[in-house]
Amino acid sequence: MKEENKKGSIYELDGFVPLKKALPLGIQHILAMFLGNISPLLIVCGMIGMDGALKTILIQNAMFVAGIATLIQLYPFWKIGSGLPIVMGTSSGFIGTAKAIGSLFGYGALMGASLIGGIFEMVLGYFIKPLRRLFPPVVTSLVIISIGLSLLPVGINYFGGGSGAADFGSINHLMIGTFVIIVILIAKQFKGFINNASILIGIVAGYILAIALNMVDFTQLKEASWFALPVFMPVAFEFNIQAIIAMGIMFIATTVETIGDVSGVANGGLDREATDAELQGGVMADGLGSVLGCIFGVLPNTSFSQNVGLVAVTKVVNRFVICTGAIFLIMCGFCPKLSALFSIMPQSVLGGAAVIMFSMILVSGIQSLTRKPLTERDGLIVALAIGLGVGIGNVPSVLAQLPAWVGNIFAQNGIIMTFVIATIMNLILPNKQQ
DSSP, X not given: OHHHHHHTOTTSSSSOOOHHHHHHHHHHHHHHHHHHXXXXXXXXXXXXXXXXXXXXXXXXXXXXXXXXXXXXXXXXXXXXXXXXXXXXXXXXXXXXXXXXHHHHHOHHHHHHHHHHHHHHHHHHHHTTGGGGGGOOHHHHHHHHHHHHHHHHHHHHHHHTTOTTOTTTTOHHHHHHHHHHHHHHHHHTTSOTHHHHTHHHHHHHHHHHHHHHTTOXXXXXXXXXXXXXXXXXXXXXXXXXXXXXXXXXXXXXXXXXXXXXXXXXXXXXXXXXXXXXXXXXXXXXXXXXXXXXXXXXXXOOEEEOHHHHHHHHHHOOOOHHHHHHHHHHHHHHHHOHHHHHHHHTSOHHHHHHHHHHHXXXXXXXXXXHHTSSOOOHHHHHHHHHIXXXXXXXXXXXXXXXXXXXXXXXXXSSSSHHHHHHHHHHHHHHSOOTTO
16 A cells, blocks of 8 residues: 555656546646746737738647647656756747847747757757766755746746736735735645645636636637647748847856746756756757757746746646646647636736745745755855846846857856856866865
8 A cells, every 4th residue: 555655646756647537637737837928929929010911820839839848847858857857848938039130030040049059059058967067956955946036036026916017016916916825825725626726726816816806807708719730830931140149148047947937847846956867858858848849939948947946835746647738738739718718817826826936936046055064065055156146137228238149148147147157157266164
């Protein structure tokens, strides 16, 4: 009996969990990333004036691709996939670069550059093992911390109703976000399923409250069809060298973030460091997911830090559980009405959960960093990496006088600068303990 319970435990990577228990917990992961998955496409398509019908197709494709990429991450083949409970989705880190490329060279050039970039990331992932000395615990911990810090403003923007919303910061949005937090905190006081599904329970409760407050417009849901097949890339690929270089630089950045996410899941969910194979497979799956995304015309895919925070909160790491969520995501790609049901949800509903999840990424990084006592050397690395990396991420204008590509790379959110400084300091500062 004990062995059977272990095989079916939601706290173990492998083993079958009954569907009635697995599906709600899997959908919980999808709700955590749903708006983040479609919002980059909404933003970029709006910026470059894309046709509304084409935009609808691409959003549907984004759901389908994210589900397939998540399955690849969960169940590795050859060296591709981490085998960890990581959820994939459209990366928001590419928004600025994608907007510039799309405006200057067209959507076909954007997809061509993304295709080459995805292949480039797979090559980087393949050679992660010989580069592992660049990623000791002090460096990966700092990347996790910087991911958490960079996501906190995102969570607060959601909490207020979404950046750019006409009623941003209204009493209704703040009330819904606070209500979701309270429901989650209450649910966390229980044991068993209610505790594990606390984020889902909070989001559902917040959604119901939003409907009661007449904050949900169901027009999009009514107009959406029940079934539609995902379609391949609707425009031809173009390969522009300037676009390829710009996207290549951003793929280096997303590689760093994925290393942090893989390390964060291993630390926050499994209480250990990520292995070489997990880092290699995670980055290569990132690249393959982006290549797959290009085939369907969507922006590059990457591991979602939101779900790293969710794993840290719930400790649910069972791959079958996350697999049910991935399959549900694929179903959204075939059912526009299902996608619409979630896309019309006010962002403040997700904001209440996001504040907790993103903060838990930060906590996970701190726990990883302090697993062993910090030496004076490590303390200097932490101080400089956080001070300059996160500091510049919060005040990007300090790089305004430098070439534009410098700001595009290092001023996005502080993650890359934190990683670069931590890596350089780790290499040049003498380690007296060795």
